[in-house]
Amino acid sequence: MLKPKVEKILNEQIEKEGFSSVLYLSMASWAESKGMPGVAQWLYAQAEEEKMHMLKFIDYINERGGRAIIPGFEKPQSEWKDLNVLFDEVLEHERYISDSINKILETSIKESDFATQNWIQWFVAEQVEEESSAQAVIDKLNLVGKNNLYVFDRDIMSLRS
Numbered sequence: 001m002l003k004p005k006v007e008k009i010l011n012e013q014i015e016k017e018g019f020s021s022v023l024y025l026s027m028a029s030w031a032e033s034k035g036m037p038g039v040a041q042w043l044y045a046q047a048e049e050e051k052m053h054m055l056k057f058i059d060y061i062n063e064r065g066g067r068a069i070i071p072g073f074e075k076p077q078s079e080w081k082d083l084n085v086l087f088d089e090v091l092e093h094e095r096y097i098s099d100s101i102n103k104i105l106e107t108s109i110k111e112s113d114f115a116t117q118n119w120i121q122w123f124v125a126e127q128v129e130e131e132s133s134a135q136a137v138i139d140k141l142n143l144v145g146k147n148n149l150y151v152f153d154r155d156i157m158s159l160r161s
């Protein structure tokens, strides 16, 4: 059985993962409309991953005898100045998500919830991946993107692990 504090923070994460998904969908749609299908594909795939993350939280809360509540999501931003601004925002968002995952671990330690401490480790490792993947895109963008957006757009999917 989940302790109330753990159930509450896990439920809050459903909203964060779901918002990540709609944010990346919005970014994908923007990139698609600007003629960057590769970037759009990268972001659509990211949005799908975030949806899976959200489902994992829903499933875990209910499995542990809690109650997963499906929240509404804030309307995401729909315009970006350029790709650099967009991907800086992806990285910043992932850092924010990493902080919230760490807070879940911290809460489950304080509440002596060993199962959640164990379960959340998958997300701890996933966030290392996600931050590194966003950083790899930014590095590539700085290297080739500014002068050759065509090549950047063509090759971006090769940066997904």
Ligand code: OFO
Pocket (backbone or CB within 6 Å): 017, 020, 049, 050, 053, 094, 097, 123, 126, 127, 130
């Ligand atoms: Fe982008 O990360 Fe979910 O957790």
